[in-house]
Every structure is written in structure tokens, then in C-alpha cells.
Amino acid sequence: MNRVSTKWASAVLASALLGPGPALAEMRPSLSFAGVPGVIDMPSGDAMPDGTISVTVGSFGSQTRTTLSFQITPRISGSFRFSSTRNWNDVTVGTPADDGYDTYSDRNFDLRFLVFRESDYMPAVTVGLQDFIGTGKHSAEYIVATKTFSDRVKVTAGLGWGRYGSYGDIGSPFGVRPAIDFGNGGKPEFGQWFRGPVAPFAGVEYKVNDRWTVKAEYSSDIYAEEAALRGTFDRNSPFNFGVEYQRGPNMRIGLYSLYGSEIGLNFNLVFDPKQRAGGGISVSPPIAVGTRPQRSADPDAYDGGWTLQPDAADILYANLAKRLAVDGITIEHFSYTSTTVQLRIRNTQIDSGPQAIGRAARALSQVMPASVEVFQIVPTVRGMGASKITVRRSDLEALEHTAANDSALRARVDITDAGPVPDDGLGPIGVYPKFTWGVSPAMRISQPYTGAVGLRFAASYEMRPGLVLSGSVYQRLADNLDSYIFRAEDVSVLPHVRSDVHDYNVDGGTSIDRLTLAWHAKPADNLYSRVTFGYLERMHAGISGELLWKRATSRLALGAELNYTMQRDTDGGLGVSDYDYGIATGHVSAYYDFGNGFLGQIDAGRYLAGDVGATVSLDREFGSGVKVGAFATLTSASAAEFGEGSFDKGLRITIPMNWVLGKPSRKETTTTIRSLQRDGGARLDVEGRLYEPIRDYHLGQLDSQWGRTWQ
Amino acid sequence: MGPHMAMMSGAKRAILTLLVATTLAACGMIPKPGQRVDLNAVSREKMQAFGTPIMRATVPGRGVDVLLSIREQKGNVVTWEAAEGYTFTFRDGVLIETRGLGPDLMSASAPSPGAIASGTVSARSYFFLGDSDVTQRRDYTCAPQSAVAEVLSIYARNHQTRQVTELCTRQGGKVTNQFWFEGRNIRQSLQFISPAAGYAVFVSVVD
Numbered sequence: 001m002n003r004v005s006t007k008w009a010s011a012v013l014a015s016a017l018l019g020p021g022p023a024l025a026e027m028r029p030s031l032s033f034a035g036v037p038g039v040i041d042m043p044s045g046d047a048m049p050d051g052t053i054s055v056t057v058g059s060f061g062s063q064t065r066t067t068l069s070f071q072i073t074p075r076i077s078g079s080f081r082f083s084s085t086r087n088w089n090d091v092t093v094g095t096p097a098d099d100g101y102d103t104y105s106d107r108n109f110d111l112r113f114l115v116f117r118e119s120d121y122m123p124a125v126t127v128g129l130q131d132f133i134g135t136g137k138h139s140a141e142y143i144v145a146t147k148t149f150s151d152r153v154k155v156t157a158g159l160g161w162g163r164y165g166s167y168g169d170i171g172s173p174f175g176v177r178p179a180i181d182f183g184n185g186g187k188p189e190f191g192q193w194f195r196g197p198v199a200p201f202a203g204v205e206y207k208v209n210d211r212w213t214v215k216a217e218y219s220s221d222i223y224a225e226e227a228a229l230r231g232t233f234d235r236n237s238p239f240n241f242g243v244e245y246q247r248g249p250n251m252r253i254g255l256y257s258l259y260g261s262e263i264g265l266n267f268n269l270v271f272d273p274k275q276r277a278g279g280g281i282s283v284s285p286p287i288a289v290g291t292r293p294q295r296s297a298d299p300d301a302y303d304g305g306w307t308l309q310p311d312a313a314d315i316l317y318a319n320l321a322k323r324l325a326v327d328g329i330t331i332e333h334f335s336y337t338s339t340t341v342q343l344r345i346r347n348t349q350i351d352s353g354p355q356a357i358g359r360a361a362r363a364l365s366q367v368m369p370a371s372v373e374v375f376q377i378v379p380t381v382r383g384m385g386a387s388k389i390t391v392r393r394s395d396l397e398a399l400e401h402t403a404a405n406d407s408a409l410r411a412r413v414d415i416t417d418a419g420p421v422p423d424d425g426l427g428p429i430g431v432y433p434k435f436t437w438g439v440s441p442a443m444r445i446s447q448p449y450t451g452a453v454g455l456r457f458a459a460s461y462e463m464r465p466g467l468v469l470s471g472s473v474y475q476r477l478a479d480n481l482d483s484y485i486f487r488a489e490d491v492s493v494l495p496h497v498r499s500d501v502h503d504y505n506v507d508g509g510t511s512i513d514r515l516t517l518a519w520h521a522k523p524a525d526n527l528y529s530r531v532t533f534g535y536l537e538r539m540h541a542g543i544s545g546e547l548l549w550k551r552a553t554s555r556l557a558l559g560a561e562l563n564y565t566m567q568r569d570t571d572g573g574l575g576v577s578d579y580d581y582g583i584a585t586g587h588v589s590a591y592y593d594f595g596n597g598f599l600g601q602i603d604a605g606r607y608l609a610g611d612v613g614a615t616v617s618l619d620r621e622f623g624s625g626v627k628v629g630a631f632a633t634l635t636s637a638s639a640a641e642f643g644e645g646s647f648d649k650g651l652r653i654t655i656p657m658n659w660v661l662g663k664p665s666r667k668e669t670t671t672t673i674r675s676l677q678r679d680g681g682a683r684l685d686v687e688g689r690l691y692e693p694i695r696d697y698h699l700g701q702l703d704s705q706w707g708r709t710w711q
Numbered sequence: 712m713g714p715h716m717a718m719m720s721g722a723k724r725a726i727l728t729l730l731v732a733t734t735l736a737a738c739g740m741i742p743k744p745g746q747r748v749d750l751n752a753v754s755r756e757k758m759q760a761f762g763t764p765i766m767r768a769t770v771p772g773r774g775v776d777v778l779l780s781i782r783e784q785k786g787n788v789v790t791w792e793a794a795e796g797y798t799f800t801f802r803d804g805v806l807i808e809t810r811g812l813g814p815d816l817m818s819a820s821a822p823s824p825g826a827i828a829s830g831t832v833s834a835r836s837y838f839f840l841g842d843s844d845v846t847q848r849r850d851y852t853c854a855p856q857s858a859v860a861e862v863l864s865i866y867a868r869n870h871q872t873r874q875v876t877e878l879c880t881r882q883g884g885k886v887t888n889q890f891w892f893e894g895r896n897i898r899q900s901l902q903f904i905s906p907a908a909g910y911a912v913f914v915s916v917v918d
Contacts, residue, residue, distance in 0.1 A: 274842035276813075285798040285810035288783050288790065352844070401788045401800060401807060403820035404838055406846055597843070623843025707846035710817060711810065 027148050027207050030244060030252060031268045033058035034130065035067020036079055036110060039203030039217040040240040040256055040264075042164070044156040045146035046124040047114040050074040051622060053271045053653070060256070060264030061233030062086040063226065068651070068673065069110075070628050072620060078630065079110040080651055080673060081131075082448065083138065091231040105448055107676075109133050123147035130163070133188050133649075136180045137225065140164040141194050144201075154205040160220050161194050167222035167238055169197030187639070187646050213244045219259070227259075236260030273626035276659055283350070283711065286358065287323060289400045290365035292393075301370040304338025316367055317426050323363040329356060332380045332465055335425025341368050342376040342422055344385060346431075346465075351625060351658045351666055353379060353697045358709035361391050368393075378418045379697040382520040382688070383466025384528050385418025386697035387552035406707045415552050415699055417525045434462040442474055446502040452479030456513065470687075471515035471535075474508065474572070481506050493641050494679035495567075495581055497539065497608035501677065503570040504538060511572020513538055518688055526551050528690050537685040540565040540608065541576055548690040550591075553699045557691055559589040563684050565608075583610060585684055591691050593700040597621045599629075601691075608682045611635035615648075615681065623704055625656035625668065633681030641680060648681030650674035750776055755866040758917050765917040766791055768799055772909030773812050778916075799913070804890075804897035806904070806911070814907030815839065817846065822853060827877055828892050830855045835879050835886075839905040851879035851886055863891055863899060866916055870898050879903075 029046040032038025035056030037046050048054065048071040056067045062085055069079040088104040089097075108131035118124035123145040131138035144158025158164075162177070177196025180189055203217030217240050222228070227235040237260030244254035250271065256264040293301050306312055317334050320343070324331065328349025335342050341364060347356040357377050364375045375391045395412045399405040437459040445451035458472035484502055492499040504511075516534035523529055528548045535541045542565030550557035563586060567579035587605030594600060597620050604614040613635025621627040632649040639646035656668040695701055750767060758765045758778075766779040768791070779791035782798060788807070790800040800808035805827070807819040817840060822833035832854045841847035858873040872891040879886040891899040899914045 272842075282811065282813040284796045285792065288785075291785065401785070401802070401818070403807075403818045403836055404846075404848070405818050406838070623845060705844055707817065707840050707844055711815060711840070 027151050027154055027205075030205070030213065030254075031056050031067075031069070031266070031270075033060070033065060033264065033266055034079075034110070035065065035069050035081060035268070036077070036112060036128070036130075037126075039156050039205060040215055040242050040254075040266075041219050041221065041258065042156070042160075042201045042203060042217050043112075043126070043128055043130075043142055043144055043158065044154070044203070045114075045126045045144045045158070046118065046154075047071060047075065047077060047112070047126065048270070049272065051272060051274050051620070053273060053626075053628060054268055056266065056268040058264065058266040060258045060262045061226075063232070070651075072628075075114040077112045077114075078651075079108075079112075081108040081110065081138075082106075083108065084448070085226055085230075085232055087232050088230060092229070097229060106131075106135055106137055108138050118146070118148060129193065132193075136189060136192070138163060139180075139189065139192065140221075142201075152207045154207075156203040156205075156217075158201050159198050160201055161196055161198050162192070163221050164201060165197040165199040165220060166224055167199055167220045169199040169220075172197050174198075211246050213246070215242045215244065215254075215256075216240070223259070233259070234261040242266075273622040273624055273628070273659070276624050283355070284326070286711070287362050287366060289362055289396050290367070292370040292397070295370075298370075304371045306369045306371070307336070307338050313426055317429065319367040320363055321429070323366060324360065327356070327359050329360060330428065330431050331426075332383070332428050332431075333378075333421055333425055335422040336368070336372065338371045340374040340376065341372050342378060342388075342425070344378040344380050344418075344421065346380050347666070349666060351656060352705045352708040352711075353702055354705045355708040355711055357389050357391075357702075358711070361396055365393055365396055380418075380465065381693040381697070382468070382518075382530075383464070384520050384522040384694070385421070386694050387702075388414075388416050388418045389702075390414040390416070400710075406709055409709060410703070410706050415702060417552050418522070419525065420522075428465065432462060432464050434460075436460045436462075444474075444476075444501075444505045446481060446484050446505050450480055450484050452476045452481055452505055454478075466520035468518045468520075469516075470518070472513040474511050474513050476509040479505075490643065492643060492679045494609040494611070494637055495583075496579070497567065497581070497679050498677050498682045499679050500539075500570065504572065507570040508538075508572030511538070512574070513572070514687060516687070520688075520690075528694055530688060530690055532686055532688060535568065535574070536563075536565065536687075538572065539568055540684055541568050542566055542582075544684060544686045546690055548694060550691070550694060550698065552697075555593040555595070555700060557591040557695070559591070559691060560586070561589070561605075561689075562586040563686070565684060583608060587683070589691075591695075593695075595700070597623075597704070603683070607633075607635055607680070608684060609637065609679045611637040611680055613637075613681060615683070619652075624659045625654070626659055627654040627670075628652075633683075635681045637680030643676075643678050643680075645676045645678060648674065648678065750778060753778070753866075755868065755916070758866070763917070764915075767914045767916055768793065768797070768911055770812065770904065770908060770911045772904075772907070775812065775911075799911070804900070806900075806902040806913070809904055809908070809911075812904065812908050814905045816904045816908075824890070824892070824895070824897055827853075827855045827875055827890055828858070828873070828895075830857065830875075837886075837903065837905070841906075849881060849884070851881045853877050853879035853888075858892070861891065863893075865899070865914055872898050 029037040029048055033041045036043050038044045050071055052071040054069045058065050065081055065083040067079050067081040071077045084103050084105045086103045088101045092098045110130045112126050112128040114126050116125040125145045128142050130140040140160055140162035142158050142160040142164050146156045148154050174194050178191050199220035201220040205213055205215045207213045219238050223235050226232045240258045242254050242256030246252050250269055252268050254266040258264045295302050321331055330346045332346050333344035345360050350356040360377045361375055373393050377389045378385045391413050399408050440456050442454050442456040454474055454476040456472050456474050460470035462468045512535055514535055516532050518532040521529045526549055530546045532544045544563040546561040548559045564584045566576035567581040569575040569578040585606045587603040589603045592600045599619045601617040606612050615631055615633040617631040619627050619629030629652050634647055650673050652672045654668055654670040657665040763780050768779050769776045777793035777795050779793050782790045782792040787803050790798050792798045797811040803824050805821045809815045818838045820836045826833050835851045835853045837849045838846055856876045858875050861872050861874045863870040863872050870893050872893050875890045877888040886903040889901040890897050901910055901912050903910055
């Protein structure tokens, strides 16, 4: 057997030792029981890295808290927390404190602001508002400082109000904290903030090594209701101690002794949406840019006479289709002159628009005769041309292997409106009608911990580009819906356009989620349209029309939507008679791309319950496609009419499959987390709204992903 | 020139696939899709039998150990490809691009091998996709160290080489590339790809 060089082996060993890079030695922030940067049960002054998403589950005694946190900007973070306390009325049955709950559940929103970043001599300082628009049971405000020493020790000290000012207070510097009358909750209680007793708290952390950290803290939360009033645990001491284990960059678990009586567990998962699993998407390499002969050496190659060849279009089309099929790109239209080619493509696989455009340009350079100098590539969405990217072939050839070729190419391409489909040329061949189907798991929730799981069967039949018959059927497999707790105070005084979700869950064991015919068109430059007819969503059927105006190079888009719907029967069948409720709804919308991934949206109009108002949304989107956002809707429905929560608000997270898998895919899932889904501010959930898919091929998105053009 | 039906340009890739399959078959094994092959067990004779230049590329940070053949050449830029779906592009033997690894080296400006061999201090720029797919640029000043004579044994053939270590530094970071020159050609090298992929070793086995 031949032997390879021992030098080769040592070189490989050296490369393994040299790369990919040294581990971080810094002391990263860890998360408290409340799911925010903290020591054990108390917050700390540092902040998570920009963009970090974390999920924390902490439990001690009869309390469990599940928190989703997002570092919105380098200084601002937000959290949504679902907390529950078991045995809530065990010792208060029959007393005035008995409020009828066995397990008391609450939803909290927090906001934190990093006032000062940590420096060599100064600590990081954060001001935080906990449960600032909930029922107020967990409300607290704090200002807290944290300093790191030698990358091993962290010391935290802070002052807390509200819950965090309830033990060992040192007075009330800003006056008495007024009694809270939260009513239906869900509104900021400005008058309470930083009022009432203030108490100090402190903690220390010691990083034993990269995996193990030990912690101790002094808590200023007396747990007045949970411990003193309801006896759900004994608060014997203000001191907490714990040990935490860090597994990889994403997972941390902690075991604690809490308040001198309880053992606690805390588990958290931390994600950086800026990074992909494995560091990048592993896609097959692109084909090379085609080489043309020098014009001086072979002037005949540049002759445009080939356009007269009768079978030229068919041959070129077949060659292009073959090369593009590798990347899941199909041809919607193909036309040319002797100098210019326009290729309309549909990208079904590659998550990045620029990468799909780059691959189409390479395919054209391989296939088109030498006289064709201008490539017009039009990505299409549901048959509509989203934009036109014009690339000069000689630029592709010149830049293929040059340094910084992405920015150089970007400076030389034009991005414009797609324009109309050329009259001549070839349309899609062998692509339509197109049938696709899939099965996915589905979950339906009536109340926290009460719901059903099942399967959703979806199918789509696209007769021609933009004309789609599609639907999905849900089949329940298992549920615990009979443990639903009816509360008379939850019965809505508004039309039950959303709040009968439990009835829909119970009756719709086998149900048609959607069954629609949708038609998309591009009636004019920069204008896109959609008409959808049928069973538009689980609860409403009818017709929905939408117009979107957006220039390919503009940050602003404007839209209008008009719907007429009847409320569907709860069994998920074809009937619309149970409710006898029909309503015209509609919105005008403005969308704005602020840059750096921040997207704003305002929708004003009439909602399903007949209330009139507006929804404001702000999302942050990362290059990986992960998107995190928040929305709030204020309408003419009063807080009393709306019920618990006072108005509709929530968070939404979109996770693309390619971020999870590290493989090319355009699939993504969006999860919306609401404090409570009520009838006020409820908007029709029609599928296929225009803004997001069109935006994929417009300036902001193309520029943020342009680095992948050559990949 | 008129349009013509394209020929698949996978002939080179087929050679590598065949080479790996032949090696396994020689060991009495039928290759399965995705099966890793011990490339140390492939003989020089088998590689030479295909009559095409063959290079071995190893990227420990990505678990990649593959044989490469030339996909295309444009002037002094040569792109090598693996049957497994990776490409490595070199300008005169100095790595300037990778594809298919995920965290690829998207482009680079690099000194010529002549400058490296002669110890000339040069500038290097690496471009790769960082967080959120935003292109990151890293600029280094590279100082090749004095050459050291070494005999490399590559698949049972000895090569008289001069090993040059190229130290590239910037504020807050450094990269160390190594080149084994045989005459004016690079016989073996250790070259940086990207922070997430780390380094690659390239061994030119068959010329």
C-alpha cells in the first residue's frame, strides 16, 4: 500500500488546530428565572448580543415561567412571559382572597433598556420594566448595574420597585405607589412606575470554567401573594444559590436553592438569528460563467444571424431549462433579440433572491450566443413579474474571479419594474398545470395547556402562472379539549368572529381549513393585484381583493384590501349558516423598509367584528430570513368590549426552514403569540397577501442578500 | 455561432466518482451513496490511470476530504471540483474562492506565488459571508518567512520542496498560510478559507 506524506498529515493537523477560530473566553450574560439577563431570580445590568432570541423555562415550588425574549436592538430588549402558579387557592378557599383559580396563569410583557455599556471601569447599567402592560401582579421596575472582572467574576447590584421593592426597602423616594386598578389589563400603568418602596438587590457570579458557573444573590422580592397570602411556598430567606451548566453556545441549565426552602430548575435556549446552523447554507456550486471568444478573433461568433434559425428558441430554452432545473428554477417566459435576452424565472428552492438571479445569469452566459450582451432577469411571484435585474454579460465575464465582485457587480446592474411580459417568445413549457401537495403537523389551542394535535393535508393546483386552486384539510388525532375551563367573563360582547375558537376546535375534528381560488395579476407598472375567493380561512369564507403599489427601488409600499365574508360553521364544513354573520372589511396599508432589517407597517380600516381602527407593526428581519416582530391594534372596540387584555397585541416569529436545516429551501413557518385572541381588532386571515413575496425581489431585500449573487 | 444542444460537462466529475468507486471495489466493497472513502488507501497508479490532474483537498472544519479534478481554466485561474459538490478556485495555485462548503470564501485578492516565494510583503483581502449573509472583508498584511527545504512524500513519490510560511496579520487577528514550492509550482499548501470553515490543505497528487 502506498503511503501519503507525513507532512500532509501534519498539515491537516495544523489546519485543524488553526481553524475555525478560538473559542470565546468572555463571560456572556446568562438568563434569570424571568428569562431576562440576570443572576438567579433577579435581573442584571448587561444585555444579550444584538438580535438574540431566547426561550427560558424556569420552575420552583409551584411556579413555572416560560419566557420568550428578543434583543430588539443592541440596547433594547423585549420579553413575553407566560407564568403559572399551581395550588393558588389551596389555603385561601372560602376567604375573600379566593378568586376561584386552581392554577393562576398570567401573561407579562417586559422592556429593558441598556443605558450604559460596560467599559473598562464602568459597569453595564440597565433600566427595566417588568409586566408593564399585564395585570400587574408581576409588575416591577428596576435599575441595575453589572461589572465583569477578569472574565470570571460578575457582580450585580440594583434597586427595585414594585415586586422588587417588596423586601428590605429603604424608603419611597418618588412617592406612594398608587393602588392598581388594572380592569381588563393590557395597558401601561404609567402612574405606578418607580413609585412606592425601593429595595436594593445584589448578586455575584463566578465562572469556574467555560461550562460551569456558580451564583449567589440577595433577592428583594418578598413574594407577598404567592408566599405570605397563599402559602404556595415558604420564603424563609432572601438568599438564593445556584450552579449552571453551559452546553455549547445555545443551551444552559441551572439548579438552585431558592428562598431557603425550594429547589429550582432553569433551562434556556439561546439563538443568534444572524448566524445559520453550520455557518452557512450548503448549496451545490454554481456553474461557471460562460466564455465567449474575443470579438477580434472570431467576429462571426457575434453575428446575430442565429435569430433567424427556426429552432433557435426551442434549443436555447431546452438548454436553459436543463441548467436551471438543478437549482429548482423554472422558466415562465423567454424572449430575445440578437443583443438582449429576457428570462422570466420562478424560484422554487433558493432562499436568496440574488443567488437565484446569479445562477440564472450564469446559465444565460453558458447558453446564449455571443451576440447577446444584455441579460434581463425577471423573478416572478405567482405569475407576476416582481422586478427586472439587468446585467451586462461582459460585466459577469470580467468580474467572475475578481475580489469584492459582489459590490462591483451590484454597482453595474439596474433594478427596475418588471414591465409587461413581452409579446413574443416562449411561455412556460411542461410546468403548468402544476400540482403540489404536502402533509404537516398542526396544533390547535383553546386555552393554555388545552388543545388538539393533528395533521394538515394541503394541496395546490396552479392552472397557469398566478391562477391557483388550493386548499387544506385538518384531521384531529389527539386532544385534551374536554379539560377546557369555561369562564363566563370571557364571553365576548362583540360578534364572536374569533373567540369561539374552542367551539371550532371541538366541532372541527375533520375540517376544511381553506379552499380557495386565487388570481394574481400585474395590472400596471409597480402595481400588483390578488383576488381570492372561497373558504378563505378557518372561520370566514367569501371574497378578498388586494392591490399593492410598490416600486422595485422604493422603501415605501402602499396597499388596499377589501373583503366580504360570511362566518363559517364551527364544524369546518362548507356551511355558513350557524352565525348568519356577514361583513365587509378592508384596510389601507402603508409599508416602510427602514433599513438594517427594520420593517414598519400600518393597516387602517374595518375589522371583522365591525370595529374600526388601525394596526401598527414593527418587525426586524435578519439576513438568515428569521423575522421577529410585534404588533398592536387599537380600534373603536372599547377595553370593556374587548375583554381581558383591553386591545389586541402580540409577537410574531418567522423561521425559515433553511435556517434550521442549512440546506436550500423557501419554506418558512410563522408563529404568532398573543396575550389573548379576542374579537376586537381581528383581521381576516387570508393567505397570499402580496407585500412579503413581492418584497423578496425588491431593492432592500436584494441588497441585503447581494453577497450571495456569486454563490 | 448558432445555438446547440449543451453537452453535460460532468466528465471530470465522473472520473472522480469512478475513481472512488474503483478503489472501494478493489477492497471488495460496493460504494453506497455518501460513503466516506479513506483517500489514503487510493493508490497513485489508480489516480494516474485516469490521465487527468488530480488534487486532494481536506477541510477538517467542514469534515471534507475529497479528490479534485480541473473543471475549467480561465487564464491563470483554475477551478477544481469534487464529485461531492465542492469547488476550489486558485489563481496560480493561491486560493481565491470556494463554493459548496457553506461558509465559503467568496472572493479574495492574494499575492502571486512568486511574491510569496520571494518573501515579498504583500496585502491580502478575504471576502466571505458573515452574519446575516453580509459580505465581510478582512485585510491583512502578509509577510512570507524564509524558505525551508523539505522532502515531501506524496503517494509514494518524493518531492523536493521549499516550504514558505506566510504570516498575515491585521489588528485583532492573524492568518497563517503555508506553501510547499516545487520549482515554481505549488505542490502542497495550507490555506485559509473563512472563519467558520477554517483552513484547507491542498495536495497536488497527479500533474
